[in-house]
Amino acid sequence: MKRYLSLGLAFSLAIVGNFTLTEGASAKVCDNDPLRSSGCTHAYRSYNSSWDYESNQSGSYNKDHRIIRQEEASWYEWGMGDLPSGRATLEVYLAHADFTNRQARYYVLHEGLSTEEYVGNVNQYSARSGWNEVGTIRLDAGRVWVILDGSDWSGRTNTYTGADAVSL
Numbered sequence: 001m002k003r004y005l006s007l008g009l010a011f012s013l014a015i016v017g018n019f020t021l022t023e024g025a026s027a028k029v030c031d032n033d034p035l036r037s038s039g040c041t042h043a044y045r046s047y048n049s050s051w052d053y054e055s056n057q058s059g060s061y062n063k064d065h066r067i068i069r070q071e072e073a074s075w076y077e078w079g080m081g082d083l084p085s086g087r088a089t090l091e092v093y094l095a096h097a098d099f100t101n102r103q104a105r106y107y108v109l110h111e112g113l114s115t116e117e118y119v120g121n122v123n124q125y126s127a128r129s130g131w132n133e134v135g136t137i138r139l140d141a142g143r144v145w146v147i148l149d150g151s152d153w154s155g156r157t158n159t160y161t162g163a164d165a166v167s168l
């Protein structure tokens, strides 16, 4: 009896292991302005233009975020570090009433490539408070960055774009 139980357990683990390999990348969360110990990279210039840093935000992930008034050619990036290859879903954490961009576009950039890949867009104004799915992408193994365009692609010019945690 004991032997059968062991076999059953081993079989179950094999299925779980295979499933994990098939799915590829496991979700990794990187916040805005991450600590070095998080495994996420924060370059000296992880954004251009004037993304304001706001702390003591009770609803935001780690109680902080960055925000910018609609501005073309502005961007914020999250250094996700090394990720395994495979399909991965990009999710973004949005939980602040000041985030009003109706069509915020998100991209992924692989190390060594000069062009980012479009993943999807999110209406930050109508997004639910918390995690929101942007889209699914196939990752190559290696360093990856998530990039948020600070433009409002709906055409509105008076909205604000928020950058908080992302998961990939």
Ligand SMILES: [Ca+2]
Pocket (backbone or CB within 6 Å): 031, 032, 060, 061, 062, 063, 064, 065, 164, 165
């Ligand atoms: Ca945050």
